[in-house]
Amino acid sequence: MKTLIEFYVNERFDDLSAVMVFRPERAVFLCCGFMPDRAARESIAEFVASFREGAETEFVNVGNRSVETLFKKITETVEKYPDCAIDMTGGAPTVLVAAERFCSERKTKSFYYDDIRGKFRNIFGMEGQLSAVQEFRTDVRGLIELGGGCVTGKKHSEPVSRADIAAVRRLLDIYGAHVEEWNALAEYVQYGCRHYYYEAEKRAFSAPSAVINNRIPLKANKRLLGYLEEAGAIAELDTKGDHVGFRFTSDIAREALTTVGMCLELFVYMSAAHCAHFDSAEMSVEFDWDGAKNPGFDDTTNEVDVIMTRGLNSYFVSCKTARPDTRDLYEIHYLAKRFGGRNARAVIATAADLSGEAWAIYRRAREMGVCVIERNDLRAGQQHTAERILEPKWYDEKPEQV
Secondary structure, three states: OOEEEEEEEOOOOHHHHHHHOOOOOEEEEEEEOOOHHHHHHHHHHHHHHHOOOOOOEEEEEEEEHHHHHHHHHHHHHHHHOOOEEEEEEOOHHHHHHHHHHHHHHOOOOEEEEEEEOOEEEEOOOHHHHHHHHHHHHHHOHHHHHOOOOOEEEOOOOOOHHHHHHHHHHOOOOOOHHOHHHHHHHHHHHHHHHHHHHHEEOOOOOEEOOOEOOOEEEEEEEHHHHHHHHHHEEEEEOOOOOOEEEEEEEEEHHHHHHHOOHHHHHHHHHHHHHOOOOEEEEEEEEEEOOOOOOOOOOOOEEEEEEEEEOOOOOEEEEEOOOOOOHHHHHHHHHHHHHHHHHHHEEEEEEEEEOOHHHHHHHHHHHHHHHOOOHHHHHHOOHHHHHHHHOOOOOOOOOOOOOO
């Protein structure tokens, strides 16, 4: 197959996923009913060329969706490019029925993407080529590019070395077990670093065990700090008297203990990044909607706390240490569909007991199909969290409070 024929449906997953897999010399988009604007055409052409140097892109205006008109345009395209195949992954039912009839009558190579099995399936004449196709995978950056955007940066650092992974997992085990106490500790350590003593070179911290921030008392949780020392996140802990001192053992530990909300993001990220369930995972992903390489003040940009991929499936996670509201649900639901297509799942992760404290919000998430990771899931651990994202479960009725 040198030429890939697509029925343009303005759904980038349907329009471009086969391009990523087969890397054709040419992609022809039959536009039934409407043509994409110039910016969309240029973006698609750039995407096609990114997978094969010199690859061409054509857009053919079919006009109305009558069978006669469609047959005519397909015939012209197939005769022009005889070494072609037709992807029938997306499109209006009438268009696909007509196209399948054409392929059957003219013995034209054709295939489609099977959402259930997660692979491309043969319709006619593609058995050999499809059998040679390995299971498709993409990373987070490729996913955002498939959606028409461009990753522009990241807000937080991530553990990168194998030595870091074990230490961060121990830290997160403590976070999950004591999630309801964590924010108060992080606020105290953050305030202490800013207003008392922190030596960056030695990662040394020292502050009174009780401080006041805008009339709000903040106290050191000495018991929790002891657990963190046992886990190796901090060292040289001294809680005698009315002062607290210790040393952060790594930059990632310092960031986790001084940035309210980061541990929740890190917990979800680590649940996905170092298990066998996902192909890729990235944390605090910042991206430009239209793929601009040099984003400006007027560009549309977003940040998603954690994004994971698995084959052509993707998972967009919004992390909220406090109780999320309906706006949070709609935002992550929209971003998941906009950049992940119909195979994307929106996830809301919160340190709150959402099902117990805000049943109306929890029920709205369930009705929208937004996966909920709440306090009890964090307590159950990182493996449980990864499995819950893959196979969401919702309560049918508000659980009884213990």
